[in-house]
Amino acid sequence: MNEVPQQISLTEAKLGDNVTLTCAIFGSDPRLFYWFKLNFGYMVQTVAKGSFGQISHQFNNSRFSATKVGNVLSLIIRNVSKEDEAMYFCQAGSSFSVSFINGTILAVNDPKTQHKFVTVKIIPDHLGDTIAVQCSLLSKNKNDPDQCPDEDKVHWFKGASESHPGIIYYGSIRNKEDGRCDYSLSKTRTHSSDAGTYYCAVITCGEILFGEGTKVDIRKKWDPVVIVLGMLLALCVIVIFFLLCFVFLTLECTDMEHRDPSFFFTTSRI
CATH class of the missing domain: 2.60.40.10 (Immunoglobulins)
Structure with a gap:
């Protein structure tokens, strides 16, 4: 293991x-x-x-x-x-x-930096679906047309998972207005090994800005087949229980019919 x-x-x-x-x-x-x-x-x-x-x-x-x-x-x-x-x-x-x-x-x-990060947020999903992690970079100069670094200067990496930590070099810019740059990382057909803490780092103005780490938990989705089989199993248990009760009562009634009627009466002599 x-x-x-x-x-x-x-x-x-x-x-x-x-x-x-x-x-x-x-x-x-x-x-x-x-x-x-x-x-x-x-x-x-x-x-x-x-x-x-x-x-x-x-x-x-x-x-x-x-x-x-x-x-x-x-x-x-x-x-x-x-x-x-x-x-x-x-x-x-x-x-x-x-x-x-x-x-x-x-x-x-650097207190003189022109950018700062806001909280990284995630779109939680189940095992097998798509997960999306997003971090936002805020610029103090909203009138700067080049406020958002290019996509190739955005690095995503995972700090902990079942596999070795690795850097992921792909992502996209979703919003580029009003001094805000949103970078997102999405992955389809997730596995349990995709669980971990994700970070983003942006190279801009000669410096590297790190976003806050966000933990991603991959929840296992219930299989409909498993749910149906579970319900059938519970139904079988209930049916078996009632059948046992019916058999037990039937045997009791049959036993009472074959007994001597005098068994139910007692006589006393003075």
């Missing part, structure tokens, strides 16, 4: 803040551990790595530092900037087997 991957968390920070990402490792003390940075459109970068409790390599940036205290790995980013926005992954294990422990999306908010 495959284990369900952990959900990728979201960490928000303001420009210039100090951020600490932690990774708690349970069980035996790992011999090898790594911190990776994955930015949209770029190869994975190794931020820090170590072995036997010692940090042997760190990112070539003085603002980044890694520590290990007990079984807790920490990645410290000082004076965060928009360039630090990315997904950070922690990996640990032995020389023969390593695994990802957790993942975190770091979103850096």
